[in-house]
Amino acid sequence: MNEYLQQLEDDELSMLETLDHVLSKGLVIAGEITISVADIDLIFVGLNVLLGSVETIEDVLGQRRAGTNRLAGAPAGEQE
Amino acid sequence: MNLYAYCLSDEATAHMIESVAGVAGAKVHLIEHGSIKAVVSDFQGERARVTRENIFAHESVVHRVLAGTTPLPFRFGMVVSAARLESYLATHKAALSSQLSRVRNTVEMSVKIIWDAEAVKRAAMESEEANPINSSTEMAGPGAAFLAAKRREVAGDETLRKRAGEIASWLERRLSRTVRNSSVRICPTTGMAIAAAHLVGRAWLDEYRSQLAQSREERGDLRFLTSGPWPPYSFCELSP
Numbered sequence: 095m096n097e098y099l100q101q102l103e104d105d106e107l108s109m110l111e112t113l114d115h116v117l118s119k120g121l122v123i124a125g126e127i128t129i130s131v132a133d134i135d136l137i138f139v140g141l142n143v144l145l146g147s148v149e150t151i152e153d154v155l156g157q158r159r160a161g162t163n164r165l166a167g168a169p170a171g172e173q174e
Numbered sequence: 175m176n177l178y179a180y181c182l183s184d185e186a187t188a189h190m191i192e193s194v195a196g197v198a199g200a201k202v203h204l205i206e207h208g209s210i211k212a213v214v215s216d217f218q219g220e221r222a223r224v225t226r227e228n229i230f231a232h233e234s235v236v237h238r239v240l241a242g243t244t245p246l247p248f249r250f251g252m253v254v255s256a257a258r259l260e261s262y263l264a265t266h267k268a269a270l271s272s273q274l275s276r277v278r279n280t281v282e283m284s285v286k287i288i289w290d291a292e293a294v295k296r297a298a299m300e301s302e303e304a305n306p307i308n309s310s311t312e313m314a315g316p317g318a319a320f321l322a323a324k325r326r327e328v329a330g331d332e333t334l335r336k337r338a339g340e341i342a343s344w345l346e347r348r349l350s351r352t353v354r355n356s357s358v359r360i361c362p363t364t365g366m367a368i369a370a371a372h373l374v375g376r377a378w379l380d381e382y383r384s385q386l387a388q389s390r391e392e393r394g395d396l397r398f399l400t401s402g403p404w405p406p407y408s409f410c411e412l413s414p
Binding site for chain 1: 246
């Protein structure tokens, strides 16, 4: 992860921190939320959904390499 | 027409959100249910797409409220009908009020501690403690050598977890004066030793930052990734 972090720009780190907070934590009303990442629907079941930071970083770097502006999340959240 | 919900508060005012654009550029407004106000905007559709724009719009609205009071933030993507939101507020009114009281005048600060987990594990595997019968197993054949290697690997994992736990305890002690509540995730199998969220009183923020800076100096072998202030995302989940 250290190598990953060194490759990230400040705004990307800031984005990762934002993702870490807004996608995996906070109040939910229903037991499930459906959100869409890069046109792929993710169904988050329950309250304890976490996106792994390493996977998120890999995605950000992957997206940057692919030359797209679209920010993708992890392929799927770990479901508990 | 659905609603996109950003956060809940008992102190939010229309003035706080009058100039901020919501998800998809929608106008943000309040829905009041007794003393609790939901910060929402109208939303076409059933789900919010995870895009940079939408995520920052969500966070901008919540941060705008955070500038004036401490709200309970919703997780990104909370699209609900007005009836569903009303029902939620009615059902959880007491618990939500209690949560709001608990986080009043606080913010969340985030600390992630990065380390070289492989180096820590390697050192543990090579230590005498993990390999006390080295010479005898080498002479006992491939089966015994395999078991010894396995044992070293397990010892390495255990040491990693122990070291991460020690870092978590150390940080907790260093920041104990200023942290009202904390949520710590120990994750020693990745490059991150711990991910901590700290609930800090606004009046204590400078002191917290100072203590954190001292901690950072004390442990030059670790990398600190810090951010905040955040709304209390890690401190507002209701029990089922």
